Amino acid sequence: MQQLIILVLLVLPAPSLGGDVTCPVATITENTPVGAFPAEGSAVFPANYNCTIQFQIPAGQIVKINVTNNLLFDSPDSFTIQDSALALHRMYIVDDIFYLPATIGKIQITTETNTSSFYFTWQYIDITTFERIQKPTGTILALNLTANTFYQFISSRGGVAFHTSSISGYTDTALAQIYVYDGADLNAKFIGNLKVFTETDSVSKGRSLTLVNFYGASVPSYGIANDYAAISIYDGYFFHVLRSDIDFFTHQWAKKGMESAITFYSIDSQESYITYLNFTNPDETGHEVRVKPMTPMENYTDLLTYNVDDSTDGQVPQQILINTFTVTFYQCDVYLNIISRPSLEWSTVKPGRTGWVYSPSIWNPTENVTTPYYNYFNSTNPVKFVFDIQSVAIEDSGEKLKVEVGSPTSSNFAVVFNTTVTNTGEKAAHGTYMTTNFTGISNASSFAMKFTVENNVETATKSVRRISVFMALFASIIFNFVI
Structure with a gap:
């Protein structure tokens, strides 16, 4: 300087x-x-x-x-x-x-x-000749706004809230170069720059919020516009940009009976993973962390729920197959780590591991799936895979879901579904791997499966028998030696 x-x-x-x-x-x-x-x-x-x-x-x-x-x-x-x-x-x-x-x-x-x-x-x-770009609330966009252009965010439910996150993770002072107008265009009332607007959790009085950058300099941040009605239910709401080269770690808490939320947006990966989740008050009840697709605007159902009463050690890592998702924290004090890139730890399992496998179409029902989904779980030693396929939706003829369990030294066990079914029941098989292959690429085609990895009972029983035989043989040798 x-x-x-x-x-x-x-x-x-x-x-x-x-x-x-x-x-x-x-x-x-x-x-x-x-x-x-x-x-x-x-x-x-x-x-x-x-x-x-x-x-x-x-x-x-x-x-x-x-x-x-x-x-x-x-x-x-x-x-x-x-x-x-x-x-x-x-x-x-x-x-x-x-x-x-x-x-x-x-x-x-x-x-x-x-x-x-x-x-x-x-x-x-x-500035009345500037070009208008209209966006609905729920939109996430890079804040490198085009010159001689203003961006209007429209809500159908009242005021518009706007939150930002820098690419670096640090405060972006360049947000001060973006001006905020409370209305549909640049004739509306100027209410401050975006840095102040977001720091004070301001909300538009009307149903439109307009942003413009007269300076033309780069602003290395992203922003999200929400209906205020959609996020006002939270005691605190935040927005965070994920990058594949930076892990996200946070300590979040919400007061008793209250809920806070973070919407995550990955700029370079369609898959993220929860790699660490720890409740700091395990003796209290009712604490939960929930994960659902997209922003609060879409109001999708929670796909993942972590309860303080359950051990979270075996529930991570957990795959999330979308670049935009919202995590809510209900009356809890919790530490959370998320990465936004492929994870080898997700594929490597051992006894005690549990979680969910969802098709990409469940994580993002509005996005067209272009390739079949394939997942591979691998264990160093034989284990018992227990899986419960809770739903399969088949839209087009020829689509199918196949779950296979096996190992190099034993015959494989497989189930195949090529029609729409629900509550197929819990199934189990022994092996060193479990694969899930879903060929459905229609938005209406999907599957949801819960899995658990347990100790291999067959192997454990054989080990006990070997130990018993060995102990009996050892006792016989000692007895003969004494005589």
């Missing part, structure tokens, strides 16, 4: 010492669409100077302010811009541009010293 400031100082034009810095009295309007202060160019301002310059800005316009100053961050002097939402923005040597939205704005210059130089120009710009 120091190198940047030095570079800026070197390239700035030398300020004039004799410029007219008399504070303008009249409010600046669109009748003076362009101008500058001081008129002669950058000037050194005297000590104890205080000037407020006011702008009147009609709806459908903005004022572009280009600023030149030499203010370091520890300077007692200041150049401050107040927007129509009454937010204050202090400008420093590294800041050179600001957009004032309708309908009012102020620039205040104050000094204690006589060493600060200032200069700014203004230009009124018509």
Whole structure:
């Protein structure tokens, strides 16, 4: 940062010492669409100077302010811009541009010293010609908004809420460059920048929320628009971007009788896995973590439920075959880890492991499936696979579900379903692997299966018999030796 400031100082034009810095009295309007202060160019301002310059800005316009100053961050002097939402923005040597939205704005210059130089120009710009892009609530989008374009999010249920998450996982200060309007277009009321809007959990008063970026700079974040009615049921609601190269770990809690939620969106993988889940208060009852597809807007049924009364050690990892899903936390205090990439640990099982296998069409009923689903569980030693196929839906002729259990040294056991069925009953077989192959690629074709891995009773019984034979033989040897 120091190198940047030095570079800026070197390239700035030398300020004039004799410029007219008399504070303008009249409010600046669109009748003076362009101008500058001081008129002669950058000037050194005297000590104890205080000037407020006011702008009147009609709806459908903005004022572009280009600023030149030499203010370091520890300077007692200041150049401050107040927007129509009454937010204050202090400008420093590294800041050179600001957009004032309708309908009012102020620039205040104050000094204690006589060493600060200032200069700014203004230009009124018509923004009524910007292109509109309409999106329904429930939409997730990258916030690199197209130039000369505004984005309108429409709700059918009332106010619109908007939440953001940066790609890096850290606070994205560039969100301040996205402006928020409470209405259908840029003629609506400006209510602040997106950074402040999301930090304060604000909601539009109308059924539309409009976003625009006048600056054109990159904003490395994603955002989600929700009907406020859909998320107001939660004590806290959050949005988080997942990346394949960064694991997500969180400590979440919800008050007694309350529920909080996080909507996850993976930017580079269609499969994620819960790899760790631990309730911190195992002696209390009623604590739950639930997972359902998509956002709260779609209101899908929970596909996964973790209860504090059940051991979660064997329930992870758990596969999630969609890039957008919502996790809710009911009156619990819990630690959670999620990865967004293929997992070898998912395929490797041992006794005590349990979970669910869902077809991709259940995780995402609106997305067309392009390839058959195949899953492979492998165990180092023979185990007992217990599986309960709770539903199979076959839409097109020729589609089928096949579950096979086997090992290299034994015959295989397999069940096949090529018609729609429910509650097929629990089945079990011994082996070192279990495969699940579903050829259905229609949105209406699906299956749901619960599985558990247990100790191989046959192997365990044989081991006990071998030990008994060995002990009997050993006792006989000892007895003969003593005699």
